[in-house]
Amino acid sequence: MSFIVEKEIAGKTLKIETGKMARLAAGSVTVQYGETIVLATVATKELDSNPGFLPLLVEYKEKSASVGKIPGGFFKREGRPTTKEILTMRLVDRSIRPLFHKTMCSEIQVIALVLSADQENDPDIIAMIAATSAIAVAGLPFNGPVGSVRVGRIDGQFILNPTLEQLKESDINLVVSGTYDAINMVEAGANEVDESVMTQAILWAHEQIRVIIGMQKELMQKCNVSFPEEQEPEVNEEETNYYNILQKKYAANLEKSVQIHAKQERSLALKELLSQIKLDLVGEEESDENKEKEKLVKNAYQKLTKDIVRRLITQGKRVDGRGLKDIRNITSEVGLIPRTHGSALFTRGETQSLVNVTLGTSSDKQVIDGLHPEYHKRFILHYNFPPFCVGEVGFMRGPGRREIGHGALAERALEAVIPDNERFPYTIRVVSDILESNGSSSMASVCGGTLSMMDAGVPIKKPVGGIAMGLVKEDDNFYILSDILGLEDHLGDMDFKVAGTQRGITALQMDIKITGIDRQILEQALSQAREGRIHILREMMKALSRPRKEISKYAPRVVRMEIDPEKIALVIGPGGKNIRSIQETTGAKVDVENDGVITVYCIKKEGALKAKEMIETLTEDLKVGKIYEGKVTSIKDFGAFVEIAPGLEGLVHVSELENSFVQNVNDSVKVGDKISVKVLAIDDQNRVKLSKRAVDGPSSESEEETNEEDVPQKSTHSNDSEGTKRKHRNHKNHKKNYNRHKRNRHHKR
Structure with missing residues (x-):
């Protein structure tokens, strides 16, 4: 028997249904919002003894069939989790983990499968609602229900569960989870938003969460299920x-x-x-x-x-001797790795991040192909956490969920200040290697990322700093800690990471180990985080206060130009012949966009400028009377064909090779010769007539002949000598062959 609850939220119907699919799981629901549907299940396995931690595993899978696609690759099936899937798993995990009873002595697995995606509503929020709803109908020992929403802001107005298109215009992308009484998880990216605005957005989100919690309670009543009362752990x-x-x-x-x-x-x-x-x-x-x-x-x-x-x-004391608001000692160094395009070593106490920057071409952009329409990323940040950074031994395989999550947070924090493609047409890759870790390594990556990009000459809008805040809550008293240590994170109640510029917040991430926090804690944590962030930014600026004016000599130089989109084919050439020729000749990398924007990348500036000149020659309208440098490509009886630009040829007729008579074309030019030619005419079929002798100028011999011809001569029959007849006959044959060749070339085209 299936049970359904429905309610209109933000103009769309949210539908939660249980009892229809996956009925052998401990709990299962499908949640539909718009035309996006997610199935979530929860299963448990009892353990003989309490392992001392919560063995919770969350899986989230985006099925290609949900958007009518067949997966790529040889096997044509879904493979390892994508970055998007891993980040969604973390969102689900962080929103439910702190709420299971301490007496829970079972393995728990939550699986969320995207069955349908309308490419308008992001499935991540729906998966979070589905996961907590599945736990609710399973009746597990859980301090729920939990609701989750996304909040955007356009023109100063908060928007509940904005669409993907609306998020492009929004200056906030905020995900909030919470119980009816408190907030227990926050994840946000923002465009330098003030702390007061962010606080309002989080509290507004919590009001909307209560509506979803009401739906879950209604579903539990229909299923005749309730959460068991939490029992105090047995005293040993x-x-x-x-x-x-x-x-x-x-x-x-x-x-x-x-x-x-x-x-x-x-x-x-x-x-x-x-x-x-x-x-x-x-x-x-x-x-x-x-x-x-x-x-x-x-x-x-x-x-x-x-x-x-x-x-x-x-008592106001911390294990390293600091006060609750004190920041550890900060040192920064830039430009220490010579062959990278930019580098920085950021050290805060015993947390150290070595960050390098690489500038690439537009072809280096990362292609993101998931359930959403395919798009490209030109700013990428990767975070690495090798075992030696905490003095341990371990395998170094691919990045784990934690590394991917920390990298995504740091990337989100810096993304708001990346210059647009028009101003800085590079793909930017930042890599943070954590060399020492004693708390807040992701925020060290943000600080090091800022310094390394400025060292690379990336004209970021403003420097970004980051800080991790902690919390100790005892009864009705609470204590906010700035710049927490690893031990304080482990033994405390909250890890609240805040990144931003001097103007406002660019990223947030909050994880807690208690049931939730209220407005007072939130406001004080954000206010104290701002004080710490400003201090950190001032310390960072001692190493480098603004982006360098010049990029590294090892980074590619960029020249941008714009051509008529109809002439793109001329630049590319048949089978890519022209663009390959430009790249091989100059050593440059040429990227051509569909709108006619061409970007030329080359390590040497001269190569970029030469490539630009060649493209201009290809795409400019030939001007009659203009002189071009060309290369002889073929020899015919009637003249020579000269390539004046890649893929663009013209004919120098035998009569236009020299000022004197040319018996054999090979006597004047040979294939491969580089010569200067002048455009004499362009016919209605775009065939180009060139002249070499018009560039060479009159020779001394021709001048003498001209002077002799200026003297009146007596007309005699000797002018009709055999030699003269032969010249006329040869000229006539040249012209006949030339016209035949022009017809053949025209038909080939």
């Missing part, structure tokens, strides 16, 4: 005893160890203390009983460490 008396022992005997040493400022020294001290505790309380004997004791001791030790760190924060 033995573990509690160990906790009390640690608190009495080792708390002082533990508090002293966690306040060691350097990360590695602190980690070593804590490791040695834990080893001593195990030795004292468990002993060295290996047995099943001692292994269980060791596990309990370790749990008690971790709980005491967390309590001490959080207590210190409530």
